[in-house]
Amino acid sequence: MIASSLKEKLIFLTPILLITVILYIMIATSIYVSMSDWRSYKISLNFIGLRNYIELFSNPRFYAALRNNIIWIALFMVPTSFLGLVLAYIMVSTGKELIFRTVFLLPTAISMTVAGTLWVWMYASEGAVNTLLKAFNLSFLTKPWISDPSTALYALIFVTIWQYLGFAVIIFEAAIKGIDPSLIEAAQIDGASSLRIFWDIVVPQVRHGFLVAVPLLALSALKIFDIVYVATRGGPGLATDVLGYFMWETAFWSRFMADGAAIATIIFAISLGIVIPYALIALRRWFR
Amino acid sequence: MAAGIIIDDVTKVFPPNVVALKNVSLKIKPGEFFVVLGPSGSGKTTLLRIIAGLEVPTKGRVIIGDEVVVDANEGIYVEPRDRNIGMVFQNWALYPHMTAYDNIAFPLRIKKLPKDEIDKRVREVAEALEISDLLYRKPAHMSGGQQQRVAVARALVKQPNVLLLDEPFSNLDARIRITAREFVRELQKNLGITTILVTHDQADAFAVGDRIMILKSGIAQQIGPPEELYGKPANVFIAGFIGDPPMNLFKLKIDHPLIDTLNVKGYITKHGNIVYVGIRPDEAIASTSLENAHFIGKVILVEYVGSRRYAKVNILNEISMRVLAEENIRDGDEVRIYVKKLHLFNSNGKRICTINP
Numbered sequence: 123m124i125a126s127s128l129k130e131k132l133i134f135l136t137p138i139l140l141i142t143v144i145l146y147i148m149i150a151t152s153i154y155v156s157m158s159d160w161r162s163y164k165i166s167l168n169f170i171g172l173r174n175y176i177e178l179f180s181n182p183r184f185y186a187a188l189r190n191n192i193i194w195i196a197l198f199m200v201p202t203s204f205l206g207l208v209l210a211y212i213m214v215s216t217g218k219e220l221i222f223r224t225v226f227l228l229p230t231a232i233s234m235t236v237a238g239t240l241w242v243w244m245y246a247s248e249g250a251v252n253t254l255l256k257a258f259n260l261s262f263l264t265k266p267w268i269s270d271p272s273t274a275l276y277a278l279i280f281v282t283i284w285q286y287l288g289f290a291v292i293i294f295e296a297a298i299k300g301i302d303p304s305l306i307e308a309a310q311i312d313g314a315s316s317l318r319i320f321w322d323i324v325v326p327q328v329r330h331g332f333l334v335a336v337p338l339l340a341l342s343a344l345k346i347f348d349i350v351y352v353a354t355r356g357g358p359g360l361a362t363d364v365l366g367y368f369m370w371e372t373a374f375w376s377r378f379m380a381d382g383a384a385i386a387t388i389i390f391a392i393s394l395g396i397v398i399p400y401a402l403i404a405l406r407r408w409f410r
Numbered sequence: 411m412a413a414g415i416i417i418d419d420v421t422k423v424f425p426p427n428v429v430a431l432k433n434v435s436l437k438i439k440p441g442e443f444f445v446v447l448g449p450s451g452s453g454k455t456t457l458l459r460i461i462a463g464l465e466v467p468t469k470g471r472v473i474i475g476d477e478v479v480v481d482a483n484e485g486i487y488v489e490p491r492d493r494n495i496g497m498v499f500q501n502w503a504l505y506p507h508m509t510a511y512d513n514i515a516f517p518l519r520i521k522k523l524p525k526d527e528i529d530k531r532v533r534e535v536a537e538a539l540e541i542s543d544l545l546y547r548k549p550a551h552m553s554g555g556q557q558q559r560v561a562v563a564r565a566l567v568k569q570p571n572v573l574l575l576d577e578p579f580s581n582l583d584a585r586i587r588i589t590a591r592e593f594v595r596e597l598q599k600n601l602g603i604t605t606i607l608v609t610h611d612q613a614d615a616f617a618v619g620d621r622i623m624i625l626k627s628g629i630a631q632q633i634g635p636p637e638e639l640y641g642k643p644a645n646v647f648i649a650g651f652i653g654d655p656p657m658n659l660f661k662l663k664i665d666h667p668l669i670d671t672l673n674v675k676g677y678i679t680k681h682g683n684i685v686y687v688g689i690r691p692d693e694a695i696a697s698t699s700l701e702n703a704h705f706i707g708k709v710i711l712v713e714y715v716g717s718r719r720y721a722k723v724n725i726l727n728e729i730s731m732r733v734l735a736e737e738n739i740r741d742g743d744e745v746r747i748y749v750k751k752l753h754l755f756n757s758n759g760k761r762i763c764t765i766n767p
Contacts, residue, residue: 307464308503312517312564313491322516326507 149390156383163377174384184385186360187368194279194364195343202283203335206290207328211320213291214298222291230288238352241281242268245353268354271361278349278362286342290335297331298324330407337400344393365389412440412604413475413571415461420470422456422628430456431467431628441602443595445619447609449651453628454608458574461606462497463490475571496565497574501581502557504549510536510560511545517568535563538597555586562594566601573598575607579614591617612652616640624648646759649688655715657753658689658731667726671704672767677754681762686755693751694733696721703746704767712741723747 156174158167178184213222229237244250245267252264267277301324309319347366350356356363356371365385373382415438422431431453438444446454459465461472463479471481474495479488504513511532518528536542539559549557558578565573578594579587595618598605609615615622616636624631624639624647632644643649649657662668664685669675678685696709707723712735714720721735723745733747754762 302501302503304499304501304503305505307490308497308499308564309505309516310464311462311490311495311497312568313520314516318520323505 152383152390153387155380156387158380158383160379160383161377161381170380174380178381178384178388183360183363183368187363187365190275190360190362190364191344191346193275194282194346195340197276197279198282198286198343199336199339202286202290202339203294203332205283206287206335207294207325207331209287210291210294210298211324214295215316219295223288223295226288226291228288229285232285234285234348235352237281237285238349241277241349242353245277268362269358271358274354274358274361278353281349281353282343282346286339290339293335294328294331297328301327333400333403337396340396341393344389344396412602414438414440414442415572415604415606416473417457417461418471418473420457420460420467420472422453422460422465423468429628431460434470434625434628434630436623436630436633438604438606440604443598443605443607443618443620445607445609445615445622446625447612447615447619447622448625449610451627452610452625454610454625455576456628457625458576458606458608461572462495462574463488463493493572494568494570495572495574496568496570498558498561498565498576498578500577502549502561504557504561504564506549509546509548510541510552510563513549513560514545514564514567517564521568531567532563535567538566539563554582555590558582558590559593562597566603571604573603573605575605577609578607579609579611587614588617594618613654616652624651642761642764643688643753644761646686646688646755649753649755649761653690653692655691655720655732658691658694658733660687660729660731661685662687668729671726672749672752674752674754674765674767677763677765678756681756684757685762686757686759688753688755689731689733689749690751690753691720691732692718692734694731694747694749695736696723696733696739696745696747697736698738698743698745700746700748702748704749705747707745707747709735709739709741709743709745712739721745 154169155167157169157171159170160166209222209226213219232240246252247264247266251267255261255263265273268274305323305327306319309323314322345366346364347370350362350364350367351370354362356367365388369382369385369389372378372385417434417436417438420431420434421429423429434453434457446457448454456465460467460480461474466480466487467482469482471483471486472479474493477488478484478486479493480486504510505516508516514532514535515528518531523531532545533542536545539562541556541559541563544552544556544560549560552560558581562578575594579590582590591614594607598618607614607618619636621633621635622639623633626647631648632639634642639648639652643652646659650659660668662685664675664678664683668687669678669685672687674687696707697703705725707725709721709723710730711722712719713722719735719737719739720732721739722730722732724730725747735745739745749767751764751766753764756762
């Protein structure tokens with residue numbers, strides 16, 4: 123019966139529709155709050171237009187945080203996805219999948235907060251990193267990693283690479299396993315070395331892996347908060363300040379809800395800039 | 411330069427204890443078009459992969475030309491890339507992100523040949539395979555037959571000593587198959603390259619092979635030219651496998667009336683109590699008027715296979731067999747059957763002899 127099938131479809135779709143509607147209502151509410159004058163414990167929702175945004179754009183801290191996020195996206199996305207691919211290739215071609223998976227998934231499995239705390243200890247002046255450097259006679263390389271403004275951001279970016287590698291490895295492992303083995307065998311008979319097979323056969327065939335990994339990693343870089351909160355609180359100075367942390371501090375510490383909502387909306391807008399092209403490309407491939 | 415191939419007592423066991431090949435030995439002559447024929451799971455693809463170097467035998471060795479390319483006992487193993495072979499996979503394994511030109515040029519670029527030499531060779535081989543106008547297309551924009559020729563071109567462009575073909579026709583539809591078979595056979599004769607083709611289709615094997623080896627469950631059943639396999643099958647498996655429509659095979663006790671009627675008792679007395687009698691449908695005929703008929707029977711069914719007409723007839727009340735049928739025969743007719751040739755096998759299925767009764 124067509125009628126009952128439609129009813130069944132509605133029953134299954136309703137929860138998702140409900141959640142999606144609530145989600146969009148919340149986003150809309152946020153955007154409204156960003157254009158209100160809510161600046162204290164007491165709710166105040168008088169519409170004031172784009173004044174909060176204008177103030178935000180003349181705040182140097184906003185640009186510092188934005189710059190850090192952009193650096194984060196650039197330095198985090200590329201090494202993580204590429205290293206993930208290389209590791210996945212080594213993993214699949216040597217067959218030692220179990221070991222690789224365990225080693226690389228462990229960091230991904232622990233929460234960012236725990237990872238942050240772990241690395242704060244490792245980055246301490248007498249922590250694991252410096253101790254190791256000294257052991258290899260590289261004392262001149264030791265630094266106060268997260269208290270030095272010139273190294274702090276990069277130290278934290280490294281932690282996120284460390285943590286998200288497993289994620290990239292999993293994505294590329296699936297992509298590599300999707301490659302027809304006879305392609306690899308044909309290349310072997312044609313005389314290709316492992317390196318050549320990697321560049322000329324594997325990389326072109328896992329393009330869809332990049333399509334998945336890169337936007338997801340970029341979005342993660344945009345949402346960074348926990349590690350900054352746990353490790354540096356945005357310091358020293360503004361060296362590790364990111365939009366996520368800036369937003370939290372503005373909204374939940376200074377209680378400037380409206381301004382916090384404005385930053386949140388900006389983050390949302392930037393995310394759209396990543397998600398929309400991705401969705402368009404993916405849809406185009408699907409419908410080809 | 412065509413090379414001969416020696417397969418010396420090759421055995422392949424996959425863990426835990428799957429025997430894919432058992433003591434297979436054969437010698438392939440330089441320039442020969444050799445076919446390995448067998449049903450699924452017979453080990454034929456495994457044998458091809460061992461020759462290519464994609465698998466390693468558990469025991470035995472393979473010699474291509476003068477070189478021992480693998481020896482399980484001595485621990486010798488030459489990589490596929492150093493064996494100077496060309497291989498065409500069942501699904502052609504063309505690199506999907508490259509044009510036909512780049513696919514064919516790939517092995518030459520790896521050898522770091524100069525650009526104009528590469529161009530010359532690619533165009534030559536494309537011309538020979540009649541795919542010159544497809545060179546800048548990607549595999550996804552070609553038909554199955556075209557993709558296959560690109561795959562063959564890629565295999566041949568490095569002028570290998572040996573060409574390996576893994577079920578090259580199974581992905582082609584029936585009409586293209588016939589042209590493709592002729593094409594490959596002619597090409598092989600012109601180039602004179604030693605070729606090994608693996609297939610489960612006996613029509614393919616008979617169309618192209620100089621000699622055929624039949625494999626069953628990893629054991630070589632018979633090796634010989636097509637006529638020999640057809641006319642003197644070494645056992646009942648081969649007899650039933652080769653020939654379309656399949657041979658009529660009867661497992662009978664030696665006192666069965668069929669044996670007396672055909673007057674073959676003399677040939678089988680020393681071979682036990684059970685005998686297999688095989689009669690090819692093409693080697694017996696049903697007619698409404700026949701002088702020296704062996705049997706009288708009733709037609710159950712008339713059918714066409716290709717352009718030939720066959721009748722399924724019941725004889726001696728319990729035996730039904732398929733034979734050639736004359737034009738005028740219809741369902742239900744009473745017919746007289748003459749057997750031109752028959753094959754006898756002992757109780758183990760091994761060939762005793764072939765006679766014209």
